[in-house]
Amino acid sequence: MAGVPALAMLALGLWRVDRGGMWRDEAVTFQVARRTLPQIWRLLHGVDAVHGLYYLLMHFVLAVRADEVVLRLPSVAGAAVTAGLVAQVGARLARPRAGLWAGLLYAVNPMAGHYAQEGRSYALVAAGAMGATLLLLRGVEKGSWWGYGLVLGVTCWLHEFAVLLVLAHGVTLALARVGARVWRGGGCAAVAAGAALVPMVLVSRAQAAQVAWLRRPTIETAEGLLRSFFGVSPGVYWVCLGLAVVGAAGVSGGRGKVTLAGVALPLTLVGPGVLMLVSLSSPPLYVDRYVLYALAGAPLAVAAGAERVVALPARIGRPGGRVRPRPPSAAVTLLGLLAVVLVLLQQFPVLRQDRDPARRPDDLASLARAAERGVRAGDAVLYLPGSARNTALAYPGAFRGTRDLALAEPGAGSGTLYGVEAPAGEVRRRLAGVARVWVVADRAVLTGRRTPRSPVVRTELAVLRQEFRVAGEAVRGRDTVRLYVRPVSPRSGPVPSPPRPARW
Structure with a gap:
């Protein structure tokens, strides 16, 4: 029986x-x-x-x-x-x-x-x-x-x-x-x-x-x-x-x-x-x-x-x-x-x-597919908080060739789940050299409903709000992929156009 x-x-x-x-x-x-x-x-x-x-x-x-x-x-x-x-x-x-x-x-x-x-x-x-x-x-x-x-x-x-x-x-x-x-x-x-x-x-x-x-x-x-x-x-x-x-x-x-x-x-x-x-x-x-x-x-x-x-x-x-x-x-x-x-x-x-998959707390494959439509090799990426890097670790193909601006040491080598991030000052310096950056994030962090404990994440949020504007977004449940670009200024010249519409 x-x-x-x-x-x-x-x-x-x-x-x-x-x-x-x-x-x-x-x-x-x-x-x-x-x-x-x-x-x-x-x-x-x-x-x-x-x-x-x-x-x-x-x-x-x-x-x-x-x-x-x-x-x-x-x-x-x-x-x-x-x-x-x-x-x-x-x-x-x-x-x-x-x-x-x-x-x-x-x-x-x-x-x-x-x-x-x-x-x-x-x-x-x-x-x-x-x-x-x-x-x-x-x-x-x-x-x-x-x-x-x-x-x-x-x-x-x-x-x-x-x-x-x-x-x-x-x-x-x-x-x-x-x-x-x-x-x-x-x-x-x-x-x-x-x-x-x-x-x-x-x-x-x-x-x-x-x-x-x-x-x-x-x-x-x-x-x-x-x-x-x-x-x-x-x-x-x-x-x-x-x-x-x-x-x-x-x-x-x-x-x-x-x-x-x-x-x-x-x-x-x-x-x-x-x-x-x-x-x-x-x-x-x-x-x-x-x-x-x-x-x-x-x-x-x-x-x-x-x-x-x-x-x-x-x-x-x-x-x-x-x-x-x-x-x-x-x-x-x-x-x-x-x-x-x-x-x-x-x-x-x-x-x-x-x-x-939508019945689970989140769907990382859907988030990775959304990122893959816009992210290209050589693009800069931030993960807010660092645990959002889980998407790239599970589906690396969507982020192949990108630059993780906050990562100092990968998880496998550092004995951590998501890697060790650089100090807040170093992350700010790295952000200063980019015209646009992709952000993979928990929406609660981006909207301010959740206050991050990490000084690195707080610095990233402050720089994004002060120096960038949102040029595109894909929302998948509680997570989002956003493209941030620097506004056009006389000295910097025009910012390259995003490869996709405002929502994709």
Whole structure:
């Protein structure tokens, strides 16, 4: 049964996987993974240590072929494996049909489909979390814990917040009222995985400024996550949530017995809940992709509720004392599959829309195409802020032969993501010698809605506003490409005309 959900997830993951554009986080993966191993190692000492193992994996993946499809294939595979493992857990703790329903519900979930097509680590983390969950069940039954500790440790190295999975598993064991032997074995495996994670935690804590943009979660944040887990359409959401609540009645199955609900509900709630609570009393750390692995618990909880509904009295009494048998198992299984198809039809518009690059926070390919229409070899370019250089790093062909006026040392050589910029005074001097300059920028920076911290960016903005005028612009979502030219003056003579109209 596990193969069917895995194939369904694989098909949905591959459907339009070539969206024709990367967004900024994918572009970081793309440009970092193509660096040499020493360059990646140097980068991780200053930034993105939490993604180090993933970058190492992607270095070898992109060595085969460096394009957007290959960039996303590991995530597609991770999502397919997760769907199959969800089915295995459901079948092991309930029935094969429960596993089939849960695995397919995972496969048609828009959140699972979204991260299946993203060149980041989160789908692989979800696969590791479900692998660890399955190995937890084996440890409870057979007393073998080395596999659980190994998979848990690797998963946490893919993203350190996966360590919250240990708390969810602890709640599962508590609900099952397992004996001291299980606690001892599972605890030793978890401690070993946690100890292996310590070096990365120490390094990543020094890089906490990277997530300074996060905001404190609210009630709306929690509600939004529940809707992502149980269904984006109201009908699907309320039915699935209701079944999960029904399934919660079977959360405890007696001493030493792990139940499907006893695995599903802690997996769904504990990790996200803890991260949200921590984010209320400390610098915020919560964002939904950090807890993608918890999504797997939602379809398992729904399947647990569906099984309880199906298992209502084995025989239904009739007037006169006659009874009729419960519907055959095959019919129940088919009825559940029909329900999953209806869920897919309800959510299909969301799945289709998600394949549009415009649904991501930004579309660097579209921005690069806009630049390519006007930028020529030898032209001067500025990136405001420096992270906007990500567009040129992901799509270098659009900026081939241009002069980056602010760059002092490229990212690969400096151990940074976007390179080291020259001092503000040097950038001002370089700008003094150009008649026109292309600017690739966050529109919020150009319009003043966002105040840049960098003195280099502030200098660039001041010079552009004082000494140049806008001669052309292409807007792509939150980003823009602008051509700035110096006004005509008697001494300088006419400024060369831009190669394109004011908007292109």
